[in-house]
Amino acid sequence: MSVLLETSLGDLVIDLEVDSCPKTCENFLKLCKVYYYNLNAFFNVQKDFLAQAGDPTASGTGGESIWSYIHSNSSSTTTDAVPRFFPPEITTKLKHNAKGTVSMAVAPSSESGISGCASQFFITLMDNAEYLDGVHAVFGHVVEGLDTLDKINDVFVNRDFRPLKDIRIRHVVILDDPFSDPPGLSAITPPAPPTRPPDAGSGHVVIGEDEDPLTENIPEDEQERQRRLAAAASSALTLEMVGDLPFANVRPPENVLFVCKLNAVTRDEDLELIFSRFGVIMSCQVIRDKKTGDSLQYAFIEFDKREDAEQAYFKMQNVLVDDRRIWVDFSQSVAKANQFWSNDIKRGLPRTDSKAKHGYGGREDLVQTRRYRDQDTSRREEYGMVFDVPTRRRRSASPRRDDKRDRDRDRGKRERDYDRDRDRRRR
Structure with a gap:
């Protein structure tokens, strides 16, 4: 069972441990289905440690489980409280021993005083983080997109570990979902993904994921020139790959x-x-x-x-x-x-x-x-002609005349001369 996260730095494919952590995986998949993670930011990136997301407020204190989310957004008048958190499914066979391990962030619940999981998750950016075992609940692994994790690991962050340039989950695609929908899920599912980040206006954003601070003061015509050069370089690389160019940086001769x-x-x-x-x-x-x-x-x-x-x-x-x-x-x-x-x-x-x-x-x-x-x-005595005729030796070759009349002669006469010479040799 897999999920594809399309981020601003690349794609991540996550395989979920549905047999070992069924409740955690169901919570994650159903949150993906209601576009809960769309346009969420990676608000906590610690180099060679982890990248954390799943909080709509991007503050590290928000987020709720799918069951709490359904209850809070439904029109039901029932007074039965639905906990914001659910108990973590921590198993001994799932460990934080490899880069790309996906785990639910477990935090103390303010309602009951016990530890619980909601919507926040993190992905490890290092191997051998066993000290997280027993504290946070592993429920998946990144199987494609380790190069994307490298890009996330190399971003610049502030002292609160928030990336200076936003990294956002642009879209989520559920590749396989074995769980049936909980009651009330279809009623609260938006008809389309959101177009506005949930934390817009919070003041956390330093540089938007679609902004480039290096081009802010460059004139529009210069930006267009740079875009054209980048597109040309990409096309040249494609032509090199298919064999139309000997190498991408080749230039036509100037002479x-x-x-x-x-x-x-x-x-x-x-x-x-x-x-x-x-x-x-x-x-x-x-x-x-x-x-x-x-x-x-x-x-x-x-x-x-x-x-x-x-x-x-x-x-x-x-x-x-x-x-x-x-x-x-x-x-x-x-x-x-x-x-x-x-x-x-x-x-x-x-x-x-x-x-x-x-x-x-x-x-x-x-x-x-x-x-x-x-x-x-x-x-030297071979013909070397440009049409497809067998190359034979000729007994004599009169020099070609270079006057204007020779240029106006049709090709048929030359062919007849050749055929006559061939017949003479055969006799």
């Missing part, structure tokens, strides 16, 4: 330009010649379709210096190239920083593997152009 709206006939050599007047170009790649070899009409140009890339960015915007006005921007791609192609990360294939040489820029349907493949002097 690489992205050029789009190109004419389909524009080649790598054309762009490099045009942009080389701004500085030394390390690489210039027109991205092509893997299957057809057609230009996808965008390219990446890497300069040796960032200043050269900036100058080209300002000078080449909307410039006419091959009857097309190109668009120039700084590249936002980080694929160059990765040691593996993005589409091979999912397979775990290194870049040097033969199976990993398909794809470019994270896409299966793209391929690097011949000029920027690995150069091997022993294989």
